[in-house]
Amino acid sequence: xxxxxxxxxxxxxxxxxxxxxxxxxxxxxxxxxxxxxxxxxxxxxxxxxxxxxxxxxxxxxxxxxxxxxxxxxxxxxxxxxxxxxxxxxxxxxxxxxxxxxxxxxxxxxxxxxxxxxxxxxxxxxxxxxxxxxxxxxxxxxxxxxxxxxxxxxxxxxxxxxxxxxxxxxxxxxxxxxxxxxxxxxxxxxxxxxxxxxxxxxxxxxxxxxxxxxxxxxxxxxxxxxxxxxxxxxxxxxxxxxxxxxxxxxxxxx
Amino acid sequence: xxxxxxxxxxxxxxxxxxxxxxxxxxxxxxxxxxxxxxxxxxxxxxxxxxxxxxxxxxxxxxxxxxxxxxxxxxxxxxxxxxxxxxxxxxxxxxxxxxxxxxxxxxxxxxxxxxxxxxxxxxxxxxxxxxxxxxxxxxxxxxxxxxxxxxxxxxxxxxxxxxxxxxxxxxxxxxxxxxxxxxxxxxxxxxxxxxxxxxxxxxxxxxxxxxxxxxxxxxxxxxxxxxxxxxxxxxxxxxxxxxxxxxxxxxxxxxxxxxxxxxxxxxxxxxxxxxxxxxxxxxxxxxxxxxxxxxxxxxxxxxxxxxxxx
Ligand SMILES: Nc1ncnc2c1ncn2[C@@H]1O[C@H](COP(=O)(O)OP(=O)(O)OP(=O)(O)O)[C@@H](O)[C@H]1O
Ligand SMILES: [Mg+2]
Numbered sequence: 410x411x412x413x414x415x416x417x418x419x420x421x422x423x424x425x426x427x428x429x430x431x432x433x434x435x436x437x438x439x440x441x442x443x444x445x446x447x448x449x450x451x452x453x454x455x456x457x458x459x460x461x462x463x464x465x466x467x468x469x470x471x472x473x474x475x476x477x478x479x480x481x482x483x484x485x486x487x488x489x490x491x492x493x494x495x496x497x498x499x500x501x502x503x504x505x506x507x508x509x510x511x512x513x514x515x516x517x518x519x520x521x522x523x524x525x526x527x528x529x530x531x532x533x534x535x536x537x538x539x540x541x542x543x544x545x546x547x548x549x550x551x552x553x554x555x556x557x558x559x560x561x562x563x564x565x566x567x568x569x570x571x572x573x574x575x576x577x578x579x580x581x582x583x584x585x586x587x588x589x590x591x592x593x594x595x596x597x598x599x600x601x602x603x604x605x606x607x608x609x610x611x612x613x614x615x616x617x618x619x620x621x622x623x624x625x626x627x628x629x630x631x632x633x634x635x636x637x638x639x640x641x642x643x644x645x646x647x648x649x650x651x652x653x654x655x656x657x658x659x660x661x662x
Numbered sequence: 663x664x665x666x667x668x669x670x671x672x673x674x675x676x677x678x679x680x681x682x683x684x685x686x687x688x689x690x691x692x693x694x695x696x697x698x699x700x701x702x703x704x705x706x707x708x709x710x711x712x713x714x715x716x717x718x719x720x721x722x723x724x725x726x727x728x729x730x731x732x733x734x735x736x737x738x739x740x741x742x743x744x745x746x747x748x749x750x751x752x753x754x755x756x757x758x759x760x761x762x763x764x765x766x767x768x769x770x771x772x773x774x775x776x777x778x779x780x781x782x783x784x785x786x787x788x789x790x791x792x793x794x795x796x797x798x799x800x801x802x803x804x805x806x807x808x809x810x811x812x813x814x815x816x817x818x819x820x821x822x823x824x825x826x827x828x829x830x831x832x833x834x835x836x837x838x839x840x841x842x843x844x845x846x847x848x849x850x851x852x853x854x855x856x857x858x859x860x861x862x863x864x865x866x867x868x869x870x871x872x873x874x875x876x877x878x879x880x881x882x883x884x885x886x887x888x889x890x891x892x893x894x895x896x897x898x899x900x901x902x903x904x905x906x907x908x909x910x911x912x913x914x915x916x917x918x919x920x921x922x923x924x925x926x927x928x929x930x931x932x933x934x935x936x937x938x939x940x941x942x943x944x945x946x947x948x949x950x951x952x953x954x955x956x957x958x959x960x961x962x963x964x965x966x967x968x969x970x971x
Contacts, residue, residue: 411736417766424759496750500809503714504767505739662676662717 414506418514419521422488426522433522434529437476441530444472445537448594459596460627465538470621471593472534477527477552478559478588478613482580485519485563490570493660502661508654512647516564520556527552540624548623554639555616559584561646568650568659587613592621597629612638666692666741666817666848667713672722674708674872682708684872685722690817695839695849696877697859699960700869706852707747709869710819714744726817740768743815747822747852749802753795757786757805760794761812768813780811783838785831800827807838818842820851824858836862856957860884868960870967886959892921892932894939895948906942910935925953 426433449465456464492498501511534540542548563580570576591613597605608614609630619635622628628635653660667690674683682705690696698706711717713724715731715738723730729737752760761777781787784804789797794805803826810818820839824832839849839862853859859866860880867877895918903912903919910931913920923930939946 411769413766413769413771417763420766421755421759421763424755428754492752495752496746496748497752499711499716499744499746499750500764500767502716503739503742503744505736505769506767507736657718 411506411510414504415510415514415517418511419518422515422518423521425488426484426518433526437480437526437530438533441472441476441533442537444468445534449537459599460625462625462627463538466540467596467621467625468594469531469534469538469540470624471617473527473530473552474555474591474613474617474620475588475593476530477523477555478584478616479580480526481519481523481556481559482563482566482584484522485516485560486567486570486576486580487563488515488519489564489567490576493568494573498660508651511654512561512564512650516557516560519560519563520553523556523560524553527556542624543626544623548620551616551620551623551635551639554643555620558639558643558646561643561650565646565649565653568653571659587611588617592617592629612642615639664692665689666727667850668723668725669709669713670723672709672712672724673720674705674712674717675720682872683712686869686872686874688867688874688877690848690850691865693843693846693848694864695843695851695862696865696867697863698850698852698867698869699854699856699859700852701964704869705872706869707821708872710744710821710850710852714742714819715739716744741816743810743813743818745803745806745810745818745820745823747825749799749806751794751802751805753793755794756791757781757794757797757808758790760805761808764809765812770813776814777808777812780808783841784808784811785834800831803827804831804835807835811842815847817848817850820849822852822854824853824855832858856960868963870964873967875963875967883959890923890925890951890953892923892935893948893950893952894919894921894946895950897945897947900944904942904944907935907938910938 445465448468453464453468458464459467492501562584566579567576570579590608591611592608597608597614597618600608615630615635615638618629619632619639622632622635652658667688669686669688672683672686672688673681675681686705686709688709698709700706708717712719713726713731715735719732723732724738725731726738727741729735729741731738755763758777758781761781762772762774765772765777778787781790784807786801786804786808789801794802797805803823807820807823810820824835827835836858839851843849851858851863863880865877866880866883868875893915899917900914900919903910903914911922913922921932921935923932936946
C-alpha cells in the first residue's frame with residue numbers, strides 16, 4: 410500500500426477546498442438558512458407536528474442529507490474530472506499507485522469536505538430549531554457513510570464525464586430528484602399508498618430514514634434495512650470503480 | 663553494460679484502429695542518454711507513454727530495471743520519472759505544492775531539502791510560492807521537470823523538454839541533464855533539435871511511422887558525418903568519370919563531379935586529385951565542399967522510410 414500517495418492526494422485535494430473555503434461554507438449556510446426561514450418558520454408554523462416532531466426540526470436530517478449528497482457527488486466528480494480535463498492525470502497513471510489508493514485519496518477528500526459541510530449545516534440548524542439527537546453516534550456514522558458512498562458515486566461520474574455539462578447533468582437529473590422525493594421534507598407515511606410503494610425503490614429513502622431515526626428515533630423503514638441499503642450502494646460503487654481501473658475505461662487509452 | 667529498459671515487440675493500436683507503434687524493439691542501457699528523433703506523429707510520445715503506463719500496449723512487453731511494467735508495475739514505476747510533452751499542470755496550485763504532491767505520489771517520504779535542491783537547479787526556487795498559472799511557458803516546463811525529479815527517478819523520460827525554452831535556459835537544462843547522468847540516471851529524451859541530440863546524447867534513435875529506423879552511437883554517426891563531399895564544376899560537362907581519374911571516389915553530378923572524402927584521415931587526396939584533373943585537361947570553374955549533418959542523415963532516413971510506403 411502506497412500510503413504516501415494516498416496522503417499526498419488527500420492533502421492536495423483538501424488544499425483546493427481550503428482555497429475556496431468561503432464559498433464552500435457560505436453557500437450551504439445561506440441555503441440552509443433560507444430553507445429554515447421558508448419551510449421551518451413561514452410554512453412550517455402552519456404544519457402540525459410530523460410523527461411527534463416539530464416540522465422545523467423534522468426537516469433538519471433531510472436538509473443535511475440533501476446538501477451532503479449533492480456536495481459529496483459534485484466534489485468527488487470534479488476532483489477526478491479536473492485532472493482528466495487539464496491533463497495532470499498522466500501523473501496518476503504513471504505513478505506506482507493502484508486504483509484503491511487513488512480512490513481512497515480522492516474519495517476520502519471529497520467525503521471529508523461533504524462531512525464538514527454537513528456538520529456546518531447541523532450547527533446552523535441549532536440556531537433555528539430546538540434539536541435533540543437521540544443517537545449521536547449512529548447519526549455521525551450515517552453521515553460519514555453517506556458522505557463516503559456519494560463521493561464514490563461522484564468519483565464514477567467524474568471518470569465517466571466527457572465534458573462539464575455531463576458533470577452537472579447526473580447530479581441535476583438524478584440525485585436532486587431522488588433526494589427531494591426521498592422524504593427529505595416529509596415522512597413517507599404521509600404519501601398515498603401507491604406512492605409509498607413506488608418510493609421504496611428510491612435508495613435515498615433508506616438513507617434519509619436511517620438518518621432521521623438517529624435524530625428522532627422514528628423511521629419509515631427498519632434501521633437494519635437502511636444500513637443494508639447504504640452498504641449495498643457502497644459495495645456497488647466500489648465494484649464499478651475496480652472495474653473501471655481494471656479496464657482503463659475512459660481514463661487509459 | 664546492462665539494459666535498464668527493454669522494449670520487446672511493442673505495438674500500440676489506438677481505439678480508432680490507427681497503429682502508432684509497430685512492434686518496436688528497443689534496449690536502453692543503464693546510465694546512458696538516448697535521444698529519440700523523428701518527425702511529428704512518428705510515435706515518440708506514444709512510445710514513452712506506453713513504457714510509462716499512461717497508455718496500454720496492444721501487444722509486446724516493457725521491462726524497467728527487470729520489472730515488467732504491467733505485472734510488476736509498482737517496482738517498475740518506482741524507478742521512472744516522466745516529463746510530458748504537454749504543459750499539464752494544476753493551474754491554481756503553488757509550485758512547491760505541486761512538486762510535493764509528485765514526490766508523495768511516488769511513495770517517497772517528504773523531503774523539502776531535496777525539493778529545494780531540485781527547484782534551485784532549475785532556477786525555480788524564487789517561484790516556489792507562485793501559482794503555476796502565473797508562470798511563463800518555459801517556467802512551466804521546468805516545473806514539470808522538477809515534478810519528475812522530485813521523486814528521484816533512476817530512469818527519466820523527457821518528452822521534448824526544451825520545446826519553447828530559450829537558448830540560455832536550454833543550455834542550463836543540458837547541464838541539469840549532464841548532472842543527472844553523472845549521478846547515474848538513465849535519460850531518454852525526444853527532441854526536434856538535432857543540435858540538442860548532438861550536444862548531449864550518447865546514442866541516437868530515429869523513429870518514423872511507428873518504427874525505429876536506427877539506433878546508433880552518436881560517435882559512429884559523427885564519423886559518418888565526417889564524410890565531406892567536394893563538388894567540382896567543370897567548364898565542359900562530362901558524361902562519365904574520365905578513365906584517368908578512375909582511382910578516385912568520383913561520381914558524375916549534373917555539370918560536374920562529386921568527390922567524397924573523409925576529413926578524419928591525414929590525407930584527403932584533394933591535392934593530387936586537382937593536379938590529376940589538370941593533367942586530364944579538364945577545366946574547373948568552381949569548387950564547393952559540403953559536410954553531411956546529422957540532420958541530413960535523419961532526413962534521408964525518414965524520406966527513405968516514407969518513400970518505401
Ligand atoms: N489518443 C490518440 N488516439 C488516436 N491516435 C493517436 C492518439 N494519440 C496519438 N495518436 C496518433 O499516433 C501517432 C503518433 O503520435 P505521437 O504523439 O506518438 O507522435 P510524436 O512522435 O510524439 O509526434 P510529435 O513530434 O508531434 O510530438 C500520430 O499519428 C497521432 O495522430
Ligand atoms: Mg510527441
